[in-house]
Amino acid sequence: MIPPLARRFVAGETAAEALDHAETLNDRGVGAILNHLGEHYETRDPADADAEAYQRLVDDIVQMGLDACVSVKPSQLGLSVGEDVFRENLSRVVDHAAERDVFVWLDMEDHTTTDATLDAFEAETTAHGGGVGVCLQSNLRRTHDDLERLADLPGKVRLVKGAYDPPATVAYRGKGHVDARFRDDLRYMFANFDDGIAVGSHDPEMISLAHSLHEEFGTPYEIQMLMGVRPDAQFELADECEVWQYVPYGERWLSYFYRRVSERKENALFAARALLGI
Numbered sequence: 681m682i683p684p685l686a687r688r689f690v691a692g693e694t695a696a697e698a699l700d701h702a703e704t705l706n707d708r709g710v711g712a713i714l715n716h717l718g719e720h721y722e723t724r725d726p727a728d729a730d731a732e733a734y735q736r737l738v739d740d741i742v743q744m745g746l747d748a749c750v751s752v753k754p755s756q757l758g759l760s761v762g763e764d765v766f767r768e769n770l771s772r773v774v775d776h777a778a779e780r781d782v783f784v785w786l787d788m789e790d791h792t793t794t795d796a797t798l799d800a801f802e803a804e805t806t807a808h809g810g811g812v813g814v815c816l817q818s819n820l821r822r823t824h825d826d827l828e829r830l831a832d833l834p835g836k837v838r839l840v841k842g843a844y845d846p847p848a849t850v851a852y853r854g855k856g857h858v859d860a861r862f863r864d865d866l867r868y869m870f871a872n873f874d875d876g877i878a879v880g881s882h883d884p885e886m887i888s889l890a891h892s893l894h895e896e897f898g899t900p901y902e903i904q905m906l907m908g909v910r911p912d913a914q915f916e917l918a919d920e921c922e923v924w925q926y927v928p929y930g931e932r933w934l935s936y937f938y939r940r941v942s943e944r945k946e947n948a949l950f951a952a953r954a955l956l957g958i
């Protein structure tokens with residue numbers, strides 16, 4: 681069972697718990713991006729099993745009439761086993777979801793996976809005329825070129841600062857530098873994308889920049905935030921613009937929870953206080 685302190689960031693171990701959480705979010709005007717936790721599989725079986733789990737999840741979303749979509753990780757669908765395995769599993773999930781009008785996001789993992797992830801995204805979104813999205817990381821030096829590549833494709837792009845720690849040869853280092861790149865990338869998207877802009881950030885400065893860019897260019901956009909991070913702000917923002925919450929769930933919650941707690945001092949303090957009961 682997931683301890684209460686991890687429940688802030690993870691909806692539960694089962695799809696049913698995540699779907700319940702999605703229903704609660706929908707009642708308050710926020711969409712749910714459901715992520716069945718799993719990554720870095722070195723064999724085919726768990727990758728195939730997760731691809732099937734996502735298809736069942738899509739069926740549940742449709743059956744419950746939820747305002748929800750799914751987000752998958754390439755290494756969860758078999759990228760570490762082989763690009764062909766990943767592409768096969770991704771096609772299964774996207775075909776199934778597209779037939780049922782459920783959107784599929786592709787998370788972006790470390791920089792060694794960017795080419796394979798973008799190639800797979802391009803193939804799927806072109807084949808289906810949209811219904812698929814991919815994440816790009818502003819801390820990577822290549823991202824402006826990648827945005828140019830994706831600008832005229834159907835589908836959506838989620839811009840994030842980047843959760844991995846790539847080497848300086850491929851990445852901008854330092855928060856100030858990454859923030860500056862994020863601002864430039866966001867402006868490029870609002871100026872050059874017709875629609876399909878998702879801002880994956882909790883940063884109030886970037887969120888208000890997105891509002892201003894929307895006023896300047898008129899391009900539609902959505903804000904995406906993680907479960908457990910600035911939850912009140914998520915509900916408040918939903919009165920002003922489209923907001924989606926990324927909702928992870930599943931038995932492999934421990935490493936995800938550890939990442940959330942270790943990336944920010946306030947989260948670590950929250951965990952320590954909860955453990956000590958103060």
Ligand code: FAD
Pocket residue numbers: 786787788789815817840841842843844880881882883884904905906909910925926944946947
């Ligand atoms: P930061 O630069 O971390 O913080 C800036 C400001 O935001 C802070 O000063 C504070 O005001 C506010 N803030 C940030 N965190 C908190 C908090 N916990 N509590 C209160 N205030 C806070 N990364 C990837 O590499 N690949 C992905 O596929 C990916 N998908 C993502 C999907 C979503 C929906 C989101 C929200 C993030 C995703 N990320 C992904 C993570 C992302 O790259 C960043 O690591 C993460 O969002 C932190 O950056 P930030 O822009 O939120 O702000």
